[in-house]
């Protein structure tokens with residue numbers, strides 16, 4: 046299968062060039078699926094429009110509303126779900142948490158665990174976009190909101206993997222976001238949750254600009270899954286000991 050073929054490759058970001066990364070990005074099955082779904086959603090909205098007509102203002106509202114909500118969703122998912130302490134405490138969700146964030150903090154250079162899996166990202170995009178789209182633009186709005194969410198997520202994945210590449214962005218703001226993301230990974234994980242912008246960290250007070258601003262966190266790589274937590278809730282440890 047194409048998916049397992051991609052996963053058989055070693056994608057180590059600290060040894061990859063920008064060109065290697067672009068190939069890995071476009072060949073990743075979930076990225077291809079988002080691209081196909083994005084195209085299908087735009088076509089679907091055009092086809093459905095005569096049956097569920099809405100004003101241009103409501104169509105625009107669905108797209109702009111999704112774009113405005115996006116940074117908040119990105120921030121909330123990273124801070125409260127990925128860094129929450131509850132998913133590893135159940136045998137039903139331990140493997141999910143390990144895949145969606147623990148493994149990435151264990152080895153931020155491994156692209157295979159940096160990219161989200163479509164089985165978790167797609168439902169999240171649907172849940173986050175559908176209420177915005179349907180309330181602002183009906184069925185057509187819901188499809189366009191979903192398409193906007195997919196586009197935002199594709200940009201998110203690109204920004205995130207480039208932040209872990211040994212190449213500094215040319216744009217000053219992107220260099221600053223990258224520095225913040227690397228501090229989140231290697232200094233203190235309890236701040237700098239934003240991947241595509243610093244906006245939410247700034248308004249919710251979780252931004253720090255340098256290693257001098259907050260103390261080093263001993264849980265920066267294991268996200269607090271250690272010692273007593275590890276022995277009380279052994280499932281992630283057990284899965285980590287198995288062969289990949």
Ligand SMILES: [Zn+2]
Nearest residue numbers: 149153205230
């Ligand atoms: Zn990261």
Ligand SMILES: [Zn+2]
Nearest residue numbers: 127146229234
């Ligand atoms: Zn994190």
